[in-house]
Amino acid sequence: MTSIVELLVSGGHATPGPPLGPALGPLGINIKAVVDEINKITSTYNGIQVPVKIIVDDKKKFTIEVGTPPTSALVLTELKLEKGSGNAGSETVGNINMEQLIKVAGAKHENMLSYTLKNRVKEVIGSCTTLGITVENMTTKDASKAVDEGKFDHILENK
Incomplete structure (x- = not known):
């Protein structure tokens, strides 16, 4: 058995x-x-x-x-933070850039539902929301919209 x-x-x-x-x-x-x-x-x-x-x-x-660690743990490790915000939405504890998001999305690749890097990055951005982390100095909502609008295509297409 x-x-x-x-x-x-x-x-x-x-x-x-x-x-x-x-x-x-x-x-x-x-x-x-x-x-x-x-x-x-x-x-x-x-x-x-x-x-x-x-x-x-x-x-x-x-x-x-x-398995791979939770996305939130990888984001916190990437930013060298011990924990996220206890008051996400009104308290920001860090800022992550697109290169770091791509790195986390790559580490989670096998466990993500998205087929494209662009959508995997958007999944990671979603995890940043509850951690109180901004993306490229934008709110996660604005960052996700910027990804949809192609503002980071020059970085995403080279990966």
């Missing part, structure tokens, strides 16, 4: 303590080996919460699948 454990871990900083240890303990596998493998795989997401799926077969062999 195969067992699957899904949880969020801090990229590159997983430990045998909660939530991993208690979830894996009953499966009878080498928790240290799992933790070491997770840390190796997630090291590029240093400190960001990353979704991880651990699949354990009946012979106690495990495989690890790593």
Whole structure:
């Protein structure tokens, strides 16, 4: 019988303590080996919460699948912010530029519904709204409209 454990871990900083240890303990596998493998795989997401799926077969062999962090976490990391605004709409905590948006959209590419870079960037802009982050010194609504109007096509088409 195969067992699957899904949880969020801090990229590159997983430990045998909660939530991993208690979830894996009953499966009878080498928790240290799992933790070491997770840390190796997630090291590029240093400190960001990353979704991880651990699949354990009946012979106690495990495989690890790593998802991408939430868009909001990638945006905050890109801007070197610890958290978004607690009062989005009236409090701004940062400003993101188009190059940074493209970078985040690229990281999330596999998990986004949009087929074009332009629409993936607009999805990321939507995440900025609730974080209290402006885009190219515009509100997210104005930035999304500017993308629709083609004001950033010169950047988007070269990616």
